[in-house]
Amino acid sequence: MASAPLPGERATRTPLARPRDCVVGGVSVALADHLGWPVAAVRWILVGTALLGGAGVLFYLWLWALTPLRDPAPGSSDERVRRRVNVPWVFAVGGAASGVAAIVLVAAGDPEAAVGAVVASIALLVAAVLWDQFVDDEGTAPSTFSPAGFRLASGGFLVALALVLSGLQAGRSSGLLWLAIIGATFAGAAVMVGPWALRLWTELIAERTARVREEQRAEMAAHLHDSVLQTLALIQNRAGASSEVGRIARAQERELRDWLYAEAAQGAVPDAEDLAAELRSVAAALEVEHAVHFDVVSAGEPVHRAPAELAAAAREAMLNAARHAGGDVSVYIESGGGSVDVFVRDRGPGFDIDALPEGRLGVRESIIGRMRRAGGRATVTSRETGTEIHLTVDLPGERE
Numbered sequence: 001m002a003s004a005p006l007p008g009e010r011a012t013r014t015p016l017a018r019p020r021d022c023v024v025g026g027v028s029v030a031l032a033d034h035l036g037w038p039v040a041a042v043r044w045i046l047v048g049t050a051l052l053g054g055a056g057v058l059f060y061l062w063l064w065a066l067t068p069l070r071d072p073a074p075g076s077s078d079e080r081v082r083r084r085v086n087v088p089w090v091f092a093v094g095g096a097a098s099g100v101a102a103i104v105l106v107a108a109g110d111p112e113a114a115v116g117a118v119v120a121s122i123a124l125l126v127a128a129v130l131w132d133q134f135v136d137d138e139g140t141a142p143s144t145f146s147p148a149g150f151r152l153a154s155g156g157f158l159v160a161l162a163l164v165l166s167g168l169q170a171g172r173s174s175g176l177l178w179l180a181i182i183g184a185t186f187a188g189a190a191v192m193v194g195p196w197a198l199r200l201w202t203e204l205i206a207e208r209t210a211r212v213r214e215e216q217r218a219e220m221a222a223h224l225h226d227s228v229l230q231t232l233a234l235i236q237n238r239a240g241a242s243s244e245v246g247r248i249a250r251a252q253e254r255e256l257r258d259w260l261y262a263e264a265a266q267g268a269v270p271d272a273e274d275l276a277a278e279l280r281s282v283a284a285a286l287e288v289e290h291a292v293h294f295d296v297v298s299a300g301e302p303v304h305r306a307p308a309e310l311a312a313a314a315r316e317a318m319l320n321a322a323r324h325a326g327g328d329v330s331v332y333i334e335s336g337g338g339s340v341d342v343f344v345r346d347r348g349p350g351f352d353i354d355a356l357p358e359g360r361l362g363v364r365e366s367i368i369g370r371m372r373r374a375g376g377r378a379t380v381t382s383r384e385t386g387t388e389i390h391l392t393v394d395l396p397g398e399r400e
Contacts, residue, residue, distance in 0.1 A: 095124030158188030300335035309374035
């Protein structure tokens with residue numbers, strides 16, 4: 001509740017907004033809060049004006065269509081509207097009652113009076129289906145029906161009503177009632193088939209749009225591949241792997257390829273546990289930070305259950321190659337026979353592992369010690385022409 005204004009201070013009104021927890025539409029509560037009136041008084045005013053040629057109903061519908069909803073409660077992400085009255089159920093019961101009344105009136109020999117009941121039944125049942133399909137955030141049909149079942153039951157009732165009335169009307173001449181019977185037949189068929197046809201049409205349009213976008217993306221990718229990507233590849237070859245220009249060209253090429261083919265790869269499920277994919281991601285990150293170019297090649301089946309120590313040791317070996325060797329570095333992954341081998345080769349000046357100071361634990365602990373603790377082994381071969389680190393470990397449950 002807003003506090004009372006001080007003397008001389010202008011009262012501020014609550015913004016006109018409908019609550020998300022309401023009886024039907026929340027219009028009465030929104031008006032009452034905005035005007036500072038009791039909710040019951042606003043509702044009685046709307047009911048009274050509804051008797052004046054339907055002015056209250058039109059005013060209610062106008063406010064319902066134009067008044068925004070209130071923001072969700074702080075800390076809540078639920079934006080659904082919760083109504084305490086099941087509107088589709090009310091419409092459906094009213095439509096069924098009107099249909100039964102039409103049958104009774106025709107049987108009593110008053111077909112002219114039955115026309116209004118048939119029209120009311122059509123309007124209420126169609127409104128029930130439309131409300132359930134398009135207004136509510138979730139289907140609010142009776143719990144004994146699914147949204148599709150509720151739609152089929154409403155349409156089936158209208159078709160059955162038309163059949164019963166046509167049987168009772170046989171031999172009588174009431175043009176208006178026959179028009180109402182024909183309207184009930186078409187309305188029932190539309191209620192049963194209409195939402196399905198609309199959903200099918202929407203899916204068809206979405207599929208056609210996606211196909212057009214895919215064709216446009218393919219044309220763009222072909223054009224860029226023949227121009228920009230080849231130019232970037234030529235820059236990398238001419239500049240060399242360790243040059244700043246080559247690094248920039250390589251990063252731009254990777255970003256452009258990711259942008260071009262990311263949408264095409266959305267349907268594929270990414271394999272985050274694949275060792276080769278993980279090492280390729282590490283190589284891409286190291287190429288941005290260091291003057292190095294990695295060539296990651298995988299042979300054999302994808303490695304899904306490799307120990308985490310193997311990937312960590314391979315990352316450390318790649319990091320050492322990027323820091324101390326640079327240039328071109330090759331990473332070769334081979335799996336088979338119940339084991340996996342990773343080779344990291346660089347063309348740096350090499351080093352003597354026995355001559356490393358005691359404080360340098362990168363190779364001893366992060367690579368050799370880590371592989372030993374994982375039940376595998378690491379071999380470091382260093383020459384003046386480069387260094388090769390060979391990591392091997394048995395895969396769990398696959399040793400022959």
